[in-house]
Amino acid sequence: MASFPLFCDFPVELQLAIWALALPDLEPEVCIVWPLQIMNFPIADEEPALPFTVDTAWPAVAHVCRTARQVAHTSRALRLRHSPNAGFAVPYRHFIPAIDTLYWGRNQAEAMYTFLLKPENASFARELRQIAVEVAGTYPHDQLANIIRQRAVYLKTLSFVLPSTQGSHSTTLSFLPPARRCRLRHIPSSSWDEVKLARVTFLRAGERVPMPLREYLDKRRRDMEEYVRGFNVQREEGTAWISRNGGGSFSGVDIKAQTFVEYKTTVVENNRQQEQWAEVCQNRLLGGFELQDAAAPHPRRIAVAKRKNPEEYRVLDDDSAWWSAEEFKLWLQQTNFSFDQEWYRTN
Known part of the structure; x- marks a missing residue:
């Protein structure tokens, strides 16, 4: 966004749609x-x-801004659950x-x-x-x-x-x-x-x-x-x-x-x-x-x-x-x- 400062002026719906297109394809994982x-x-x-369920990595887009993180959390690619070993919520998907x-x-x-x-x-x-x-x-x-x-x-x-x-x-x-x-x-x-x-x-x-x-x-x-x-x-x-x-x-x-x-x-x-x-x-x-x-x-x-x-x-x-x-x-x-x-x- 630093190279495109007008992005924040877009309607929220358009921002959400753009961030959704930026989500990576699902990676094959192993379910134990x-x-x-x-x-x-x-x-x-x-x-x-x-x-x-399977463990996943945090998609890079989730670290960009609050709107991008919102899109990531509402997609099927990312959900959160508590991990006692990590001490915080970690990503997973079905x-x-x-x-x-x-x-x-x-x-x-x-x-x-x-x-x-x-x-x-x-x-x-x-x-x-x-x-x-x-x-x-x-x-x-x-x-x-x-x-x-x-x-x-x-x-x-x-x-x-x-x-x-x-x-x-x-x-x-x-x-x-x-x-x-x-x-x-x-x-x-x-x-x-x-x-x-x-x-x-x-x-x-x-x-x-x-x-x-x-x-x-x-x-x-x-x-x-x-x-x-x-x-x-x-x-x-x-x-x-x-x-x-x-x-x-x-x-x-x-x-x-x-x-x-x-x-x-x-x-x-x-x-x-x-x-x-x-x-x-x-x-x-x-x-x-x-x-x-x-x-x-x-x-x-x-x-x-x-x-x-x-x-x-x-x-x-x-x-x-x-x-x-x-x-x-x-x-x-x-x-x-x-x-x-x-x-x-x-x-």
């Missing part, structure tokens, strides 16, 4: 399903908190299935499978274009195959999410997603032969040598396709499953490997702030259900009655508190959760 622990057993039919990615982890997989297959959620699932799932939450393969073939029939991308882009990763070990605003970064196909996966669930115990990521992704695709063919899972519509000569495949779905990166600012020379997206999940690994892992972190279950409204409160801030070893053991006792130690040693 919450709570991070959703129990289908022994507590039946728990569901994710709705509505699904999840948009056409551009955003819906992510869930191992401790939510059963609940999301049930949620997406419910008839009342069919229209939502049809709109999904990008799904990302923690590798530890992708077994058994029939769940993802059913979701895509029966409900998310127009899905374009299915991502298997690892805690980092390097090294070897157990397919049975879970991790917490970032606590701050984050994105999913592709693991380039050029490194798929170098990244290894251990304790691969679809192999017999004696065959479980580390498997290259490329081989793992190919096998997961084949397993899902064989399930659809073997159980004759039919659907007349959609682009994810391509039928041909009485058979078919998920050739309409691009299968990728990704990892989370979290937005961070660091102070560098001359007290300048440097912004970057950094991998953090390799430092947020969780324990399994084996007794010997009870001392490792576990996501805290938040009872339905205690869940806050995700439109008013940044609920992911609460998941920075993990169960202690004693709390986890107490939960196992209270829920009468039982497991076979020998099974976990050999599977």
